[in-house]
Amino acid sequence: MKLFASLTSPYARKLRILAHELKIGLPLEETSPLDDAAALLAANPLGKVPALVLDDGQVIVDSPVIAAFLLANVPEQKLIAATGAAHWQALTTEALADGILDAAIVLRFNAVQGVTTGLWLERQYRAIDRALAVLAMRIGHSGFGDICIVVACEYLDLRFAHIDWRGAQPALAELQARLGDTPAFAATRPPA
Ligand SMILES: N[C@@H](CCC(=O)N[C@@H](CS)C(=O)NCC(=O)O)C(=O)O
Structure with a gap:
């Protein structure tokens, strides 16, 4: 594949x-x-x-x-519960982290075209802030969820260094510090 x-x-x-x-x-x-x-x-x-x-x-x-x-493809995996409430919680964490990415991508493609202000863009910033606050309370519920959270936070570092998510959500900063240097994260870090 x-x-x-x-x-x-x-x-x-x-x-x-x-x-x-x-x-x-x-x-x-x-x-x-x-x-x-x-x-x-x-x-x-x-x-x-x-x-x-x-x-x-x-x-x-x-x-x-x-x-x-x-x-x-890996039935014995331990990153997400196979069924039940914990499974749906983990998928919801993924959706919230992906939603931060969706909002960030809107900001990014607008910025590339020189558009950096406006109601729609402000809405994306607010969504990012709210989702970060909720994700900070979902840390540690699943290994997969934690991966999704840190991927979203590190994407903000890559494209939106002015968003101080560490200052706003210290628990996310602690999670990123813990996972960010693991081999999987280190091997996939995007080029600057
Ligand atoms: N919901 C999709 C989003 C994928 C996405 O938006 N990818 C971006 C790159 S990071 C893209 O290909 N954008 C090009 C476009 O929207 O035309 C997913 O989770 O895979």
Whole structure:
């Protein structure tokens, strides 16, 4: 199988860290979504990364779906409860962390076009702040959830150094300090 992804995509980084922890080989087909490469568009008509292509040609898109696929391939994994309330809690943590990424990507693509103010952008900043506060209370509920949280926080470091999430949420800072240097995080840190 191969994962269409850029080295800076935080959604892809979540999957690469997960694959590392699950000891699943996940070869990368390095692809910038903005290039609209034919191979990516053939795999994912949305033109987004990450997209996973299996050896039989089957395609899986959207990082939560790909994450679920990877986790399902290792039944003895301990990163997320297989069923029950704890399972849904962990997936909700993933969704909140991904939601921070979604808001950050809106800010990022607007900034690239020179748009840095406006009601819609302010709304994204508020969503990020609120979600960070909630995620700080969800630390330690699941290994997978903690990975998702730290991926989102480190993406803010990469693109929005002015967002002082460490000052606002010291518990997140402590989690990032604990996980950020583990081999999976170190091996997938995006180039500056
Ligand atoms: N919900 C998707 C979001 C993926 C996403 O937005 N990826 C960005 C790169 S980090 C992208 O490909 N953007 C290009 C575009 O929106 O056209 C997921 O979780 O995989």
